């Protein structure tokens with residue numbers, strides 16, 4: 001099975017539900033064969049976007065293009081997409097075989113072809129031995145694979161996955177993550193994966209689109225999201241534990257918040273803004289006086305919460321030097337790793 | 351079977367006591383149907399198969415009983431079929447589609463359901479006469495089906511409401527139209543509801559009396575219920591034959607239960623996970 005991936009473009013895509021703006025003016029360009037993850041908190045419009053691409057929802061405005069073809073007024077069946085839903089949405093009254101065969105039969109595929117394609121897809125996903133059972137009679141992982149098989153069996157141009165892993169338990173989830181990615185790369189199908197698990201998005205996707213309340217915040221490869229977050233939302237959302245964000249004023253080579261002064265090497269105009277330092281880039285060997293408030297063990301490392309005399313920050317400390325609560329330390333960071341944002345939250349500098 | 355705790359035994363006795371009048375009624379019916387006379391619940395006089403002679407001869411100018419039986423069967427089956435079909439389509443539309451006037455329609459259905467049908471009898475009489483459907487089987491079928499529809503719509507709406515939206519979305523993505531989706535996905539998934547509605551509709555139509563009694567006068571269109579009632583109107587009522595006809599009238603219902611029982615139990619216990 002080899003699929004023909006296609007370029008997916010979304011221009012000015014907007015969706016209103018009555019007064020609720022679920023998505024506003026989204027522009028997105030997904031390359032052929034790419035896997036893009038939609039990442040964002042609950043209710044930010046990820047599913048809505050996916051359903052518009054699938055053709056379930058009509059956009060309020062904007063256009064959707066597959067290749068050079070505009071598809072936003074086509075019925076879902078004419079769009080050639082496969083979709084996996086969060087609840088899997090398998091038909092409970094049909095066997096897995098009939099579930100997977102369903103889209104083929106609707107296309108009036110000859111029954112010998114149906115049998116062969118269903119078998120091939122089921123083999124690929126390792127559920128060939130449970131095809132005669134109904135959804136209620138197989139495990140959650142097998143249901144998930146059946147849903148994926150049903151999406152793939154019609155050899156779609158675009159594969160849409162709405163939180164396909166969120167109903168699996170942690171162990172299978174890791175395994176399924178790898179499998180989906182491997183399959184997607186082998187088949188070369190253009191894919192969009194919705195998730196609110198950043199680890200999943202960063203691990204699986206070629207590029208990640210970060211959403212917040214109906215707006216795209218950043219669309220970039222995982223490393224770039226991490227190294228150069230476009231704004232304070234992405235900075236706080238991507239990375240675990242989250243980045244420390246301090247609001248204050250930049251002037252004369254230092255950043256001031258209250259009566260705390262942090263030396264800053266990055267260039268940029270003086271004025272109010274945000275300073276961002278990731279816990280893993282911070283250390284206890286600096287010059288800013290701080291008091292240890294809390295030490296949490298993460299196994300190999302300790303997450304230390306510091307009070308800078310007003311603002312508090314979190315620092316990730318390697319094992320060995322275990323500080324104790326109440327101790328006085330000096331807060332610092334490894335110089336090039338600092339992020340600066342203006343007062344509106346937009347990144348300054350590279 | 352484990353012995354019931356004493357408190358339960360007491361409860362059982364109370365329930366039994368409450369059921370005695372009904373049980374006695376059934377016993378009376380059975381005995382009176384087969385014996386000459388019954389005093390209290392004790393048969394007196396001999397075994398009386400002639401109570402059942404309505405089966406092979408016409409009694410006192412009435413139509414043959416099999417005409418009434420056939421009419422009742424047609425009436426019940428057509429009413430139930432129409433009700434299930436129309437109610438499920440209407441309920442699906444109300445549950446899933448948004449169209450102007452949807453909530454008004456919903457409220458109207460509720461009001462209609464609460465409305466006592468008997469108060470409409472005279473109005474319905476005029477309408478049937480106007481349409482030329484008075485004293486016809488099709489006329490009473492239409493009346494009964496429309497009066498029962500609101501209940502059916504509400505029942506089925508509840509079932510459709512509980513279907514998952516994602517399932518329907520999946521069907522659309524798989525290539526279905528809304529129409530095929532309704533028949534191939536939605537309807538099979540509300541099968542317990544369809545079955546419950548069909549059973550209720552069938553029983554309600556089978557036992558329906560006031561509508562056929564009011565709107566059918568000629569004997570060739572008579573239903574079982576009015577046929578049975580006609581044994582009570584004579585100066586001298588033949589209780590024995592009345593009971594026999596009553597038993598005969600109940601046979602199809604009992605047969606339906608015996609045949610359908612296993613199927614019904616199967617359907618209701620066939621739950622679905624996830």
Ligand SMILES: Nc1ncnc2c1ncn2[C@@H]1O[C@H](COP(=O)(O)OP(=O)(O)OP(=O)(O)O)[C@@H](O)[C@H]1O
Nearest residue numbers: 017020021022041042043044045046047048049196
């Ligand atoms: N059919 C609908 N009718 C009205 N409002 C809707 C509908 N679908 C979504 N919304 C609203 O649109 C917004 C975006 O919803 P959406 O389902 O796209 O969020 P999401 O990012 O997928 O969230 P989650 O991670 O919880 O699935 C929410 O405010 C939601 O309440």
Ligand SMILES: [Mg+2]
Nearest residue numbers: 046047048162
């Ligand atoms: Mg969602």
